[in-house]
Amino acid sequence: MAWVNAIIQGILTGGLYALFACGLSLMFGVMRVVNLAHGDLATVAGYIGVGVIAAIHVPFLWSIPIVVVIMALLGYVLQRTLIQAAINRGDLTTLIVTFGLSMVIENGLLQFFTANSRGIGVNQSIITDSFSIGSQIQIAWLDVIIFVLAVVVLLGLQYYLSSTKYGRLIRAVADDREAAQLSGADYRHVFGIAAAIAFGTVALAGTAYGMTTTIDPTTGTQTILLFAFAAVVIGGLGSLWGTLVGGIVLGVAQEIGAQINLSWELLAGYVIFLVVLIVRPQGLTSRRAQS
Amino acid sequence: MNSLHDAAFLHVRNLTVHHGQLRALSDVSLQVAKGEVYAIIGANGAGKTTLMRTIAGLHSPTDGSVVFDGRDVTRMRPEQRAKAGIVMVPEGRRLFPSLTLEENLKVGATYARKGPWTIERAYETFPFMRERRAQKTAQLSGGEQQQVAIGRALVANPRVLLLDELSLGLAPLIVQRIYDTLPRILESGITVLLVEQDVSQARRVASHLQCLLEGHTTLEGESKDFTPDQIEAAYFGTNPGGRPPGPPGRGTEQETLSGSPDGTLSLWRGSTRLSRGS
Amino acid sequence: MSVTTDSGPFRGDDPRVRAMGEGGGRDGEFPRVTRSRRNTLWSGIGALVVVVIFATLPYTTQPGVWAILTQGLIILTLASMWNLLAGYAGLVSVGQQVFLGLGAYFILIPNMHGVSPFAALPLAAIGAAVVAIPLWWLVSRLRTAYFAIATWVLASAVALFVQQFQSIGGGTGMPLQGLQWADTNLLSADTYWVALAVAVLAIGGTYLLLRSRVGLVLTAIRDDERAARSSGVRVGFARALVFIVAAAGCGAAGGVLAIQQVAVSPGAGGVFDITWTAEMAFAVIIGGLGTIEGPIVGTVVYMVLFETLQHYNAWYLIILGLVAIGVTLFARRGLWGTVEEKFGIRLLPTGYYLWSPAERRRRIGRADRG
Numbered sequence: 001m002a003w004v005n006a007i008i009q010g011i012l013t014g015g016l017y018a019l020f021a022c023g024l025s026l027m028f029g030v031m032r033v034v035n036l037a038h039g040d041l042a043t044v045a046g047y048i049g050v051g052v053i054a055a056i057h058v059p060f061l062w063s064i065p066i067v068v069v070i071m072a073l074l075g076y077v078l079q080r081t082l083i084q085a086a087i088n089r090g091d092l093t094t095l096i097v098t099f100g101l102s103m104v105i106e107n108g109l110l111q112f113f114t115a116n117s118r119g120i121g122v123n124q125s126i127i128t129d130s131f132s133i134g135s136q137i138q139i140a141w142l143d144v145i146i147f148v149l150a151v152v153v154l155l156g157l158q159y160y161l162s163s164t165k166y167g168r169l170i171r172a173v174a175d176d177r178e179a180a181q182l183s184g185a186d187y188r189h190v191f192g193i194a195a196a197i198a199f200g201t202v203a204l205a206g207t208a209y210g211m212t213t214t215i216d217p218t219t220g221t222q223t224i225l226l227f228a229f230a231a232v233v234i235g236g237l238g239s240l241w242g243t244l245v246g247g248i249v250l251g252v253a254q255e256i257g258a259q260i261n262l263s264w265e266l267l268a269g270y271v272i273f274l275v276v277l278i279v280r281p282q283g284l285t286s287r288r289a290q291s
Numbered sequence: 292m293n294s295l296h297d298a299a300f301l302h303v304r305n306l307t308v309h310h311g312q313l314r315a316l317s318d319v320s321l322q323v324a325k326g327e328v329y330a331i332i333g334a335n336g337a338g339k340t341t342l343m344r345t346i347a348g349l350h351s352p353t354d355g356s357v358v359f360d361g362r363d364v365t366r367m368r369p370e371q372r373a374k375a376g377i378v379m380v381p382e383g384r385r386l387f388p389s390l391t392l393e394e395n396l397k398v399g400a401t402y403a404r405k406g407p408w409t410i411e412r413a414y415e416t417f418p419f420m421r422e423r424r425a426q427k428t429a430q431l432s433g434g435e436q437q438q439v440a441i442g443r444a445l446v447a448n449p450r451v452l453l454l455d456e457l458s459l460g461l462a463p464l465i466v467q468r469i470y471d472t473l474p475r476i477l478e479s480g481i482t483v484l485l486v487e488q489d490v491s492q493a494r495r496v497a498s499h500l501q502c503l504l505e506g507h508t509t510l511e512g513e514s515k516d517f518t519p520d521q522i523e524a525a526y527f528g529t530n531p532g533g534r535p536p537g538p539p540g541r542g543t544e545q546e547t548l549s550g551s552p553d554g555t556l557s558l559w560r561g562s563t564r565l566s567r568g569s
Numbered sequence: 570m571s572v573t574t575d576s577g578p579f580r581g582d583d584p585r586v587r588a589m590g591e592g593g594g595r596d597g598e599f600p601r602v603t604r605s606r607r608n609t610l611w612s613g614i615g616a617l618v619v620v621v622i623f624a625t626l627p628y629t630t631q632p633g634v635w636a637i638l639t640q641g642l643i644i645l646t647l648a649s650m651w652n653l654l655a656g657y658a659g660l661v662s663v664g665q666q667v668f669l670g671l672g673a674y675f676i677l678i679p680n681m682h683g684v685s686p687f688a689a690l691p692l693a694a695i696g697a698a699v700v701a702i703p704l705w706w707l708v709s710r711l712r713t714a715y716f717a718i719a720t721w722v723l724a725s726a727v728a729l730f731v732q733q734f735q736s737i738g739g740g741t742g743m744p745l746q747g748l749q750w751a752d753t754n755l756l757s758a759d760t761y762w763v764a765l766a767v768a769v770l771a772i773g774g775t776y777l778l779l780r781s782r783v784g785l786v787l788t789a790i791r792d793d794e795r796a797a798r799s800s801g802v803r804v805g806f807a808r809a810l811v812f813i814v815a816a817a818g819c820g821a822a823g824g825v826l827a828i829q830q831v832a833v834s835p836g837a838g839g840v841f842d843i844t845w846t847a848e849m850a851f852a853v854i855i856g857g858l859g860t861i862e863g864p865i866v867g868t869v870v871y872m873v874l875f876e877t878l879q880h881y882n883a884w885y886l887i888i889l890g891l892v893a894i895g896v897t898l899f900a901r902r903g904l905w906g907t908v909e910e911k912f913g914i915r916l917l918p919t920g921y922y923l924w925s926p927a928e929r930r931r932r933i934g935r936a937d938r939g
Contacts, residue, residue, distance in 0.1 A: 034714035036663070085898050091713045095661050096854060096897045099717070103847040104890040107883040115837070165401060172387045172398045178349055179385040184373040184402030184447060221843065226725070229718055263733070270726035277707055277719060 003259060005137050010255035012139070014231075014248030015147030016212070019205035020224055021231035021243035022157060023198030029238040030174040030194040033083060033094055037102035039225030041199060042206030044105060045071050046215045049207045050118055068203045075199025076192040083195065084188055102221060109217035117216035146208045150244070153201060158240055160197075170194050202228075223266070230273045299358075300325040300482055301346070301377075301451050306355035308338075308345050315341040317506045318355070323451070323499070328473070328483045330497030330514070332490050334526060337503040339486040340382050343455045346484070347379040348372045359451070374402050376450030380457065382486075384440040386428040392439055393424035399443035406448030407479045413442040416475055434465035441469070445476065452476065454485035458492065470496055490522055504528050623765055627758040635761040639829055641872045642764035643822050646771040647849035648856070648864035648871075650818040653775050655850070656859035657787045658811040659794075661713065663846055664720030667704075667727050668697040668816045670840035672823025673833045677737060680745050687763060690824045697820025701813045709809065721843070728841035742834030745827060760829050767821045776861055778814065783807050791859075847886065851893035857903030866905045 024038045035041075045067050052063045086097040130140040161167040173180045173190045180187055209215065209224070227250060235246025250269060257268025299322035308316040316338045323329045331339050344350045346357055348369030356365045364372055373379075386395050396410045414421045417438045428436060437457055444452060458466040466489070473496055476483065487493040493500060494514045502510035502525040510517065510525035523529070627635055647669065654660045675696035679689045708719045732740045750756045778784055786807040789797040798804050823840060827833050835841050848871060856867020871889060878885040900907055 034718065036714075036717065082894070082898075089898065089901065092655070092659070092661060093897055093901065095714055095717055096850070097894050099661075099663055099847075099850070100890045100894040100897070103844075103851075104887050104894070107886045107890070111883040111887065165397075168390065168394055168398055169401065171389055171394075175387040175389050176385055178369075179381060179387065180398070181349070181369040182347060182373055182379050182381060182385075183399045183443065184370050185398070186368070186370045218837065221721075222725070225718075226722060229722075267726070267729050267733075270722060270729065273722050274707070274726065277711075 002136075003256075006255035006259050007252055008137065008139060009143070010252030011248050012143040012147045012251070013254070014244065014251035015150035016205060016208060017227045017231045017247030017250055018244040019146075019150040019153060019201060019208065019247075020228040021235075021247060022154060022240060023200075023202040023205075024228045025232045025238060025240065025243050026157075026194055026201075027198045028232070030170055031079075031083075031087060031191050033087060033098070034229075035083075035198070036095065036098040036225070037105060037220075038198075038202060038228055039223070040102050040105040040109075040220030041071065042202045042209060042224045043109065043215055043217065043220040045203035045206035046210035046219075047109060047113060047118070048203075049210060064204065064207050067207055068200045071203035072196040072200035076196040078199075079192045079195030080188060084191065087191075102225075106217050106220060113217065115216055115218075117214035117219075118210075142212060146212070149204070149208065150247075153204065154240055154244060157197070157201070161240075166190070166193055226269060226273065230269060230276070233276055234272070299323065300360055301484065302358040303342075303346060304356045304358065306342070306345060306357070307353045308341050308350060309353050310341070315506055316345070316352075316503075319503070319506070319508055320355075321501055321508075321511070323482060323484055325482055326477065326480065327499060328477070328485065328497045329499045329501070330493040331484070331486045331501050331503060332488070332493050332522075332526065333503035333509075334488075336505070338506045339503055340455055342503070343379060343382075343453050343484075343486055347377060347381075347453055370402070373447065373449075374404070376404060376448075377453065378444045378447050378449035378451070379453035380440045380444045380455060382455040382459065384433075384436045386436055386440055386443070388427065388429050390428065391425050392420060392428055392431070395428055395439055395443050396420075396424075396446050400446040403446060404448040404450075408445045408448045410446055413446055416445075416472055417442055433461050434469065437461060437465075437469060438472075441472075445481075449481055451482045451484060454483065456486050456488060458487060458489055466492065490526065494522075502526055620765075620769055624762070627761060632754050632757050635757055637872070637876065639757075639761045639764045639825070640875075641868055642761075642768040643825055643829070644848060644852060644871055645768045645864060645868040646764075646818055646822040646825075647845065648852040648868050649768075649771045649775050649861075650815040650822075651846070651849040652853045652858060652861075652864045653778075653811055653818075654815045656853065656863070657779065657784075657791065658808050659791065660808065660812065661717050662720045662815075663717045663843070663850075664722070664724030665815070665819050665849065666841055666843055666845040667720075667724035668701065668819035669823035669826065669845050670724075670728060670731070670835065671697045671700055672820030673827040673840040674731060674737065675820065676824045676827045677743060677745065677833045680747065681737070681743075683746075685747055686745050686824070686828045687759065690763065690767070690821060690828075693824030693827075694817040694821040697823070698813050698817040701816030704816075705809055705812045709805070709812075724841065724843070728835060731841075732835050738833065738835070740836055742832060742836070742839065744832040748828070748831045760825070763828065764825045767825055771818045771821070772861065772865070774814070774818075778811075779861070783810055787811070844886065847890065851886075851889045853903075854893045855889070855896050855903055857905035857907075857909070858901075860903070860905050860909060862909075863903050863905045867903070870904070 020039075020042060024035065027033050027035050027038075048070060049060075049063050049067045052066055053060050056063075082097060082101070083094070086094040130138050132138050159167075161171055169180065169185050169190050170193065172183070173185060173187045177187050180190070206215075206224075209219075227247075230250050231243050231246035233246065234249050235242030235244065250272060253272045254265050254268045257271075258265040301321075301323040303319065303321045306316050306319045307314065319338070319342060321329070321331075331342060333339050341350060345352055348364070348367055348371075352365065356363055358364070359372075359375065359377060362375070364375065364377070367375070387398065390398065393410070396413060400410060414424075419435060420439065420442065423431065423435070428439060431439065441454070441457070457469060461469075470492065473483065485493075485497070487497075497514055500510065500512065500514040500517065500522070501508060502522065504525065505528075509528065510522065623638075626638070647665070651662070651665060654662050654665075672693035675693040676686050676689045679692060680686055704723055707723065708716055711719050731737070737743060748756060779787065786797070786802050786804070789800070789802050790804055790807065794804065826840065833840060838844070852867035852871045853864050854867070855870050856865065857863025870892075874885045874889055878888065896903055902910060
């Protein structure tokens with residue numbers, strides 16, 4: 001029965017992973033950029049959340065949209081300046097710049113917030129409570145809420161991409177940048193919007209993560225980037241719902257690993273990643289986005 | 292020449308374009324009058340597509356300028372030129388494969404100028420589109436894709452429509468059908484600059500011809516003024532009468548030790564150049 | 570006028586080549602191809618002098634200096650290896666720390682059975698190289714970004730895996746035996762010499778590798794990979810060789826690190842920390858990616874920053890990172906690369922020089938000017 005619990009837990013966690021992953025997938029699908037600093041952005045969002053709550057003393061739920069908006073704006077600016085400059089200079093440069101960004105962010109957080117881990121205090125008991133199915137299965141409300149949130153975000157993203165003007169432009173630019181230019185679209189602006197969305201979603205994921213567990217400056221690269229990347233790869237590059245599938249597979253694998261040996265939780269994730277590397281290397285080679 | 296210059300709606304002056312070290316266009320000029328159909332012909336590799344791409348803004352010239360309706364657009368980004376009225380239907384169609392037919396048109400219409408063309412009018416001009424509008428464009432035939440590509444450009448209400456090799460890979464009957472829509476395009480006030488490998492097709496639709504060979508202009512003027520022989524000569528670089536010229540003599544090679552700025556050899560000095568009145 | 574070939578593709582039909590062949594035709598001479606210019610001899614001698622000076626430092630300076638330099642030499646070794654990978658083979662590895670860590674462990678394990686850490690150093694290099702083989706098999710097909718992340722994940726996986734074994738210290742690590750010498754200065758000096766030797770071998774080895782056939786292959790790949798492949802060049806072999814050599818170099822550096830710290834500790838800030846990769850990468854980028862002298866310059870910058878800012882904890886790395894980002898965007902050839910370009914100097918050339926006969930005559934006539 002503990003296994004059923006683990007699987008359900010894994011599925012729910014998969015939603016969170018999908019939330020982490022969709023931004024990464026979007027940035028790759030549209031700009032062909034693998035943002036190595038992606039995980040650190042989630043951590044930054046978590047820290048901003050902590051900071052915002054401390055500074056403005058708003059109920060923590062209000063801090064979420066504030067953080068998301070701040071990060072989305074940051075995403076647009078960073079894309080139009082730094083990342084676009086890197087894209088213009090090639091793959092190698094983009095890699096180095098995003099890696100550099102990741103290291104700078106991590107050490108910056110380390111410098112200002114020390115290596116101590118923090119969590120976002122969640123007080124409302126409704127959220128910290130859990131409910132039971134039968135006598136053996138216990139599920140935390142927070143986990144369910146986060147999963148639902150993830151699905152809602154993915155649905156929203158799908159709607160946005162399929163039915164709005166900018167969603168169409170994003171898909172067009174992702175398909176053929178030059179042809180989009182010929183139709184009057186400034187692709188740098190479209191890239192900026194895509195980055196804003198990516199940063200916004202990862203911010204949401206980061207704040208949610210901060211509620212379920214504690215974060216420290218290295219969480220971004222230690223865990224989040226790996227989760228996001230693995231989810232994207234397992235689910236298929238460029239597929240939005242694929243990231244949910246990938247996230248769930250990853251989450252379940254980790255829970256099963258934890259059942260076998262508590263310290264194997266993280267290792268299970270790595271193993272899954274390596275298995276994909278061996279079995280589905282084409283999942284890691286460049287492919288056209290089809291979101 | 293000056294009266295021509297004033298009348299030129301699209302004026303390309305002394306364009307020199309490089310691809311890396313290779314010189315694709317050397318000192319090419321053209322003048323398109325408002326409302327006319329102007330055709331660029333020439334063999335593969337002549338530089339026709341490079342010319343179109345440079346006019347559209349996807350390529351930066353090393354030298355020369357593009358002036359549109361009195362405005363120098365040489366430094367303008369391609370999307371700005373599109374909004375200003377220069378819209379290109381690129382070689383190979385280049386539709387958005389993950390978008391449906393209607394979505395492709397919608398993208399074209401996103402930054403549209405004011406004008407008579409709408410998606411609805413595109414459906415009227417190309418009737419097959421209406422029932423296929425929800426289909427992904429990859430499922431369409433070559434001819435249909437070409438029409439969608441033209442439609443995508445039209446709904447932006449261009450002032451100059453650039454058509455790059457629209458007959459590429461299509462059966463002659465289909466090509467003819469597509470060219471049959473040209474009058475409808477013209478009657479809405481659009482000027483057309485097109486690239487065509489099929490010379491007879493070009494002569495049929497265009498009032499002006501310009502022939503390129505290895506980056507140079509070898510012929511330029513009203514299509515009715517030229518005989519097929521003259522066009523053939525310009526197209527292939529033979530002298531009229533069919534004899535190819537001899538190899539370029541030593542005197543025509545550039546001095547190399549001082550180093551030309553781009554280090555390239557300029558090809559083919561001895562081309563025949565026919566223009567109006569000769 | 571002499572024309573260097575590794576500044577860009579040099580086409581045989583370039584008129585300058587033809588002119589040289591034809592213009593000098595009076596004497597029937599052909600252009601001469603050499604590996605270096607006259608001043609390379611001087612830089613070779615200079616390098617030797619520098620190494621000798623560094624080797625005798627323990628006799629002329631305080632122990633504190635050697636300790637600082639030891640750290641610098643470790644970074645120098647790592648930087649040379651990262652430069653080899655990224656600057657010459659186009660492999661941006663964000664997981665090189667795995668070989669550093671493995672090198673350290675390959676010192677620790679023999680040490681637990683009585684082998685002196687100094688004696689085990691070659692083992693560190695060889696062991697790391699051996700492990701690199703299956704790792705390469707896993708990642709060789711991946712391109713740029715995927716390669717980077719995959720190396721990162723592999724490094725994390727190996728680190729985690731190694732820490733599962735309590736017998737070698739688990740998550741907390743273990744000290745090295747046999748290094749509790751009475752004369753701590755001697756230990757410090759020996760550590761320094763070993764670090765110097767490893768660094769010299771690393772740079773020297775890189776230089777020789779790049780001047781060999783493999784080096785030519787790498788330059789071909791760097792210019793145009795597809796063309797290289799279709800010319801029959803063994804791209805895969807060259808890359809694999811570079812990956813393994815780089816692993817060996819990082820492994821040796823890891824061994825030196827273990828000796829310097831008299832312990833092997835995994836975990837945060839330890840031998841498997843990604844900060845090592847960040848440091849070696851930033852040093853190379855700032856100094857000049859794709860040049861042999863670049864890592865040296867970059868390491869100097871790193872040491873200066875580290876020494877002046879280390880009181881402020883993570884600041885040195887933040888600034889290093891920001892500077893590296895700036896350099897890669899605006900001065901991508903790095904400090905040394907820019908100097909090289911502006912002044913046409915090349916101390917340790919790995920390309921070819923083409924001399925027209927007329928130029929050679931002139932140069933020989935100016936022999937006294939050097």
